[in-house]
Every structure is written in structure tokens, then in C-alpha cells.
Amino acid sequence: MLLNEETEQQGRINDHNRMTEEYIMSVLSEVNDPEIPVLNIVEMGIVRSVRIQHQRVTIRITPTYSGCPAMNVIENDIHKTLSEKGIETFDVVTDFSETWTTDWMTSEARQKLKEYGIAPPGKSETDHDFLTGLKNSQKIVPCPWCDSLETFLQSEFGSTACKSQHYCNGCDQPFEHFKCI
Amino acid sequence: MSTFDTLPQNRDQALTEILLRLADDRLILGHRLSEWAGHAPELEEDLALANIALDMIGHASALYTYAAKINGLKEEDWHAYFRDDIDFKNAAITELPNGDFAYSIARLFLFSVWSYLLYRELTKTITDIQLKGMLTKHMKEIKYHLRHSREWVIRLGDGTKESHNRVQNALDDLWMYTGELFQSDPIEQACTEFQLFTDVSGLKAEWADIVTGTLDEATLTLPVDEQFMFSGSRSGRHTEHLGWLLAEMQFLRRSHPEADWI
Incomplete structure (x- = not known):
């Protein structure tokens, strides 16, 4: 899904103390680009921002190339990696307002x-x-x-x-x- | 249901119209280019055409998804798979069969120059932040398509007698489908009032400049502009070729409408 497809995962954040934007960002830097596995999605510039409001995390990502089939995989990997860390209340939003370069x-x-x-x-x-x-x-x-x-x-x-x-x-x-x- | 005969009454309708016009061009030409996969004259060109097809279908996908969101549809696929030819708003030049390699390259070049100029105008005028962002992104890739097809037109035109003749014939055959790219209609004019589109007739002079310059460099002759020009495909009056294309492209999804990836 390419645009604003806010996939909701209901659940409870296990450990409130760990839930900082920096922490989420460090977890996201464990997600690698599936086609260039030496790079993670943070250093690629794919993750644009992480916001926590009312204990709900919003992760804004932007695609590299329009037809890049890796984007779906990346979104799935974000879900998987965050879930493994016990973070379950989050949305991944694909945002086009900034243009990846x-x-x-x-x-x-x-x-x-x-x-x-x-x-x-x-x-x-x-x-x-x-x-x-x-x-x-x-x-x-x-x-x-x-x-x-x-x-x-x-x-x-x-x-x-x-x-x-x-x-x-x-x-x-x-x-x-x-x-x- | 046909949607082409009513003027957009509000901003959402205008936005939908523009998203579909832009997306249909890209889906249909992207599909045509994808037919080259495994058939191009050399491996590098096979990859190139498949890459360009992927870009264009990617552009269409983003635009359809946005249209689906505005209209409360579940997914972008509906636009690609469950509309009939009369509801497609692509320009006829995108749906013509591939012909030989020179024909496909000439078509890609003529379309890409137009696309580049249109996107350049739209990224200046459109205020909708998501659409503007998408177009800015697509623009970067369109420039690659334009540069690639332009270099090939020059290589073929200024190449052997055979390649020169083939690309010249392609341009002569394609020319009658370039007219409607610059024909504005009341729907586009209504969309322009919502600051969502531009007057395409204003793109003609610069398009002709770039095309003429390239053909000169390629030692090719510019086709005569004063000739019969095909028109009407934006209103659903397509060539016979679109139906065949859709039959192939839509068949699987229509046969298994509930199928899903797991």
C-alpha cells in the first residue's frame, strides 16, 4: 500500500519507560533495505519521522523509487521488527509530501x-x-x-x-x- | 458506468478526474512497455524498458491509491482491473501496440517530452500537498525516461539506414496521435479552476522545440503537423487496441475477483 494506508495494530505498549522517539528510531535502524541489505532504512532516509502521541507511535516513511517493490517488504519488516520488541500500538504512514532524494x-x-x-x-x-x-x-x-x-x-x-x-x-x-x- | 460526461462539481471530483487521467496514461503505457520484458533487442534494453514500465506502473499505483482514498474505495486495484475501456481516460498514443523497437522508443520519447512539460507545470500550480509531492517524485523518474528515449532516438536516427528508416516511419505513424495531448476539454478546464490542472495547449510550443531539436540531431524529418489528428480518447473514445490490452491485463483479476495475496 503506497499512500496513507494506516495499518492499525491494537495492543498495549509493554514497557512505557522505553517508549521514546529515539528508542523507536534505534529499533527502526535494525530494519534493512531488502535489496541492499547493508543499509538500514534510517540511514537511507526512508524513515522521515517518529512521533509518539498518547502512547501511540506514528512512523512516517517515504518511498525511494515510485515502483520500488521493496517498499511493501519494508513496511512489513517494520511491523515485524516493532512487534518483536513488544511495540504494538503504532501506525506506519506513507507520506509523499517530501520527495526522497x-x-x-x-x-x-x-x-x-x-x-x-x-x-x-x-x-x-x-x-x-x-x-x-x-x-x-x-x-x-x-x-x-x-x-x-x-x-x-x-x-x-x-x-x-x-x-x-x-x-x-x-x-x-x-x-x-x-x-x- | 461511464464517468466522462459530467463536469466535476467539487474539488474531490476534480481531483479524482486528474488522478485518473494521469494514472491511466501511466498504467497503459507501463503495461505496453512491460510487454517488452524478455523480447528487447539486448539485455540492457530489456532491463531498461522493464524498469521504465515499473516506474510508470508505480506512478499509476500511487495516483490510483490516492483516488481510492478520496472516493472511499478499499484499494487502488479497482481502477486498474474493474473499469471498461470506455471509462479509461488515457491518451490513445499510450495504448497503441508496441510495433518494433524503434516505434516503442519513438512513442516513449514523444510521450515523455509531453509528460515532462506537463509535470513541470503541474508541480508549479497544484496546491494539494500529497499530489504535488507525488508528481515531484515522478518527475525525477520521467527525466530518466526522457533522457533514455531521447538518446535512443538520436542513436537510431543517426545510425544505420535501416534504423533511420524504422524510427522515421515510427514518427510518421505516431504523429496523428500527438494532437490530442495538447487538446484541452471542458473537464480539464473545470479542474484547472480548482488549481488541479493546467491548459495543455500551452505545452505545445516547447514540446515542438524539444522534439524538433532532437530530430534534427538525429537527422530525422519532422512529420507534417497539418494532418488528421486522432482525438477523443480522454472521453472514452479509444482505438480498438485498448480493449485487447485490457482483456489481457484484467482477465485474471476479473475471473477471480475475491482472490488475495497471502
Whole structure:
């Protein structure tokens, strides 16, 4: 479910003392992106806010790519992880009012991506240079394995919606790049 | 039930109308593109077209879900699976069969330029915060679709004699379906008064600029604009092709309307 589909789980919060917004956020950082399992949904910037009002938790998330099939899995994983911690009174709200951008990824997340073999996103481009500026095939993406700049774009579309395919002439390895949006 | 013949009387009706027009374009073209999966001329392009299809169906899904919420429907799927062709509001260019690779690329390019310009206007004018957020998000992906299809039009046009002829024929055949993209109707005008849409005829000049520039670069000839233009699909008067597409797309869900994922 993509929009404001507030899934309600009735129940009682077991331990009131633990129920701070920071605690919930730390629990959510145990939920990993199913397609890039080295990253969690907090450092990805998917979790936008956690609010506790009248002992009810509201978690606001925003999708990365519109058609990303991982979003449903992520929502289910949030439910599972919170339930395992005994947190049962919460809503997960998908909010479109903010637009996800790779600029929200933390520097730790970028480093983890690189170590995992995915070239991290650069800074997202401005609106007008996408068509008239540099062709995407002319942008230089450093190889995550050997840091060579002798790489080329194989395809703007990769194994998932968020990645493009590249090849490194330095180490003769293919690699993926997290697209900047 | 057909819903196209009444003007929206309030903001919710106008919003529903716009959500369905935008979503139907994306669902139908997304479905067409998905037909390429496993058939594209090379693996990278197979992935690319499947990715673009996924984006478009994702856009449609978000828009349908919002429409369902406004209208108190349980789920977005109803819009995709339980309406007949006469109730679909997509432009005819999105429903035409894929043809060859050049045809599909040319169609994606012509549509993406229009889509890019429309979304750019809508993200400026729409005040509804959720819809505006969705469109801003979709816009980022539409730019990828536009860039990808534009680069392919240039590669094919400026490629071999065979690829040049194929993409030129595709553009010539598709041209009569571009007219209605810029035809405003009373429903859209009513929606514009609710600050939910824009006058599409205002997009034509810049669309023509981008298309002309690209075709020049691709050594292709711009088709003649003074020709018969198909129209009426926004009001449910589609080509024969939409019915066939829906028959395939909707069959399973209509045969098992109560089926659920478990």
C-alpha cells in the first residue's frame, strides 16, 4: 500500500519507560533495505519521522523509487521488527509530501554502499541540465572496487530501479551505481 | 458506468478526474512497455524498458491509491482491473501496440517530452500537498525516461539506414496521435479552476522545440503537423487496441475477483 494506508495494530505498549522517539528510531535502524541489505532504512532516509502521541507511535516513511517493490517488504519488516520488541500500538504512514532524494543518504551509508560494491550516488543534478548538459554516459563514476576513473556506463537501468550498470576498465569488473535522484 | 460526461462539481471530483487521467496514461503505457520484458533487442534494453514500465506502473499505483482514498474505495486495484475501456481516460498514443523497437522508443520519447512539460507545470500550480509531492517524485523518474528515449532516438536516427528508416516511419505513424495531448476539454478546464490542472495547449510550443531539436540531431524529418489528428480518447473514445490490452491485463483479476495475496 503506497499512500496513507494506516495499518492499525491494537495492543498495549509493554514497557512505557522505553517508549521514546529515539528508542523507536534505534529499533527502526535494525530494519534493512531488502535489496541492499547493508543499509538500514534510517540511514537511507526512508524513515522521515517518529512521533509518539498518547502512547501511540506514528512512523512516517517515504518511498525511494515510485515502483520500488521493496517498499511493501519494508513496511512489513517494520511491523515485524516493532512487534518483536513488544511495540504494538503504532501506525506506519506513507507520506509523499517530501520527495526522497539520494542527498538524504548519510555519509556512513555511502561508505557502506561502496564497501558492498555499489558506487554511491553523487549530488543530485539540477532540473535543467539533465537534457542539455552532460549526457549521463559522459559522467564519471569512480569504481567502488579500485577507485579507477576509467569507467563507462553500460546501462542507465540496472537490476533494481535505483541502480545503473557500469564497467571498470581499471580492474575489468562490472559494478552498479546508485543513481542520483 | 461511464464517468466522462459530467463536469466535476467539487474539488474531490476534480481531483479524482486528474488522478485518473494521469494514472491511466501511466498504467497503459507501463503495461505496453512491460510487454517488452524478455523480447528487447539486448539485455540492457530489456532491463531498461522493464524498469521504465515499473516506474510508470508505480506512478499509476500511487495516483490510483490516492483516488481510492478520496472516493472511499478499499484499494487502488479497482481502477486498474474493474473499469471498461470506455471509462479509461488515457491518451490513445499510450495504448497503441508496441510495433518494433524503434516505434516503442519513438512513442516513449514523444510521450515523455509531453509528460515532462506537463509535470513541470503541474508541480508549479497544484496546491494539494500529497499530489504535488507525488508528481515531484515522478518527475525525477520521467527525466530518466526522457533522457533514455531521447538518446535512443538520436542513436537510431543517426545510425544505420535501416534504423533511420524504422524510427522515421515510427514518427510518421505516431504523429496523428500527438494532437490530442495538447487538446484541452471542458473537464480539464473545470479542474484547472480548482488549481488541479493546467491548459495543455500551452505545452505545445516547447514540446515542438524539444522534439524538433532532437530530430534534427538525429537527422530525422519532422512529420507534417497539418494532418488528421486522432482525438477523443480522454472521453472514452479509444482505438480498438485498448480493449485487447485490457482483456489481457484484467482477465485474471476479473475471473477471480475475491482472490488475495497471502
